[in-house]
Amino acid sequence: EDKVVQSPLSLVVHEGDTVTLNCSYEVTNFRSLLWYKQEKKAPTFLFMLTSSGIEKKSGRLSSILDKKELFSILNITATQTGDSAIYLCAVEWRGAQKLVFGQGTRLTINP
């Protein structure tokens, strides 16, 4: 059964800390891995990763994929209270245009 597992499920840190969120997967016919940020209701797209070892970066956020070990990490440096959200990892099946989501990591940044 295809599955995506995120850890930790919940994380509370202080503003300015660096955090690492983890996503592991078991998906047949892997095509890509996507990270989303969910603040209110609608998840908003952060990154899409298709190749191992190539870091994607956007400001203080970065992500990398390891297709051999079947995991990805999302790093956030110098965290701010606005980074508080649920971070979702999703994996796309090749040929299906279909995403399987993990359960999410709830990140809370305290001032």
Next chain:
Amino acid sequence: EAGVAQSPRYKIIEKRQSVAFWCNPISGHATLYWYQQILGQGPKLLIQFQNNGVVDDSQLPKDRFSAERLKGVDSTLKIQPAKLEDSAVYLCASSPGGLAIGYEQYFGPGTRLTVT
């Protein structure tokens, strides 16, 4: 570019009642998805449309849930009769479709359903 629109934003019903949700995808997007997101969980795909045809409805509880996408644009998702465990946020998403490697799904604001 207008985003994915959904209505209503909130709905409270009693168990055994029926409810319908509406979604208007981004103009030109061929693929439309309905997800159910129960509190504390990630979104679970209920049904996927490509234009007006169903691509995947393997996780749709067909005894009570139904969905349609007439004319390949707007879509409605219906629950009849509702159960307590249907309380969740129902997310609609759309994507351009096609066979390009990797893609983004654009999500609507969701409808929060509470069944009492």
